[in-house]
Amino acid sequence: MNPLRGGWLVGVTFFAAATLAVAHLPAGLPDWVGWLRPAWAPLVLFFWIVERPHRIGLISVWAFGLLLDVVLSEPLGLNGFALVVMAVLGLSAYERLRMINVFQQAAALLLLVLATELAKGIVVSLAQGAPLSGQFVASAMVTAVLWPFLVGPLRWATWRAGTA
Amino acid sequence: MSSRGPQRAPDDLPNPFPAGRRGFGDLSAGDASKALFRSDSTTLYTTLTLAAASVLLIAIEANTRFLDPVRSAVAILADPVYYVAETPYFLGNLVDDLSNSALEVERLERRVLELSLVAQQAVATRAENNRLRELLGSRPRVSGQVLVTELIGVVPDPGKHRILIDKGTVDGVSVGASVVDSQGLFGQVIEVSRASSVVLLITDPTHATPIEVSRNNLRSIATGLGRYDWMELEAVPFSADIRRGDLVVSSGLGGRFPRGYPVGEVTEVEKHPTARFATVRVRPSAALNRSRHVLVVFPDAAPDGAADGAPSGAGEAG
Structure with a gap:
């Protein structure tokens, strides 16, 4: 696809997702606020799967995951793996995802994030022997709750940028 | 489908x-x-x-560590993400600095005077200390050189205590360098890329710091628990002479940290009859979640302890 046909917006949203994923909270907030951080990268990926599925290439998704690994200081390949799993699952059903309403989409997003985060947790616990923690459940729920509020502005931006 | x-x-x-x-x-x-x-x-x-x-x-x-170069190569692309994420704090500080600059300059000038006085005494004390150590037959201790760095990001996972600083290989930072702030030991460098490095804080759950109690040189290990406000000492016997208020400093054993940097203060010693060891909690001295400027202390440049201990690093150490 010609990147000039609004493709920059895809890049910008993914960059924004990475930025929001590392933006740290002001010091002094209690720790549990950090557990509620939405999974921004899966959220943005889900948006593009629903809106412009042909813009999502598995290899670029994996490469973005590599960047995310470095940024979040997680094992290399971990986020790429999770995002590719999510992209494959999402792309295999993108026509249905487009048809259902935002709340059903939010539910689908919740399931996808839960599945990929669980896969991530399992890989980490296998590779590093760290115990599997359930913290991702809260973050997945926040992600799903945010979806109905973000999809409108993102769609508007897509329309303005003429992303085809 | x-x-x-x-x-x-x-x-x-x-x-x-x-x-x-x-x-x-x-x-x-x-x-x-x-x-x-x-x-x-x-x-x-x-x-x-x-x-x-x-x-x-x-x-x-x-x-293995084969992938470290890959990671630091990707980190060059990743740095902008951190810079953008840090922008709100950067702007906030800028506004703060601009509005308080006159007062701040005055306060800092006074502080420089005070500290330069202390530094003069320190130079004399260090020279005397080295003379005495020579008399005792032990090598003079070389104090490392330091580099002032600024925090550019925090790894967001609350269970991981890691920060990003704005100096990398081009500034000579290497893996294993110790990091201190104005009040105590901060952490160590674990990853370096071209213009940034990742610092593992002493309170990270994967970090352990060899320490000693400054009052009686009792040695132990302070392990991080993933909390900024306390660490625990490992395997302290009930009979150990350690009390609330003791200052805990780095012992230099393990060869990673220089000796004598303040690590924390003992806040609680609990000797529960059914436990095998005493539970000793230490509050870190460094402002681990507040400092924006930290110092990287380079590992000693002269491994065999050349005799130029007193002059090296004296300029910046004050």
């Missing part, structure tokens, strides 16, 4: 592109459905390859 791609009539696809506004919207939709479904096997192979690549990378990284 029971139907397979190529056989599907184009009609049963919901057209994602409203009414040919761009003329070739329909065309690209057709392309897209082909690109996605033309060959399920291609998708499958790509997925499997990428998954295998991920697993391979994770396995290599879990066991």
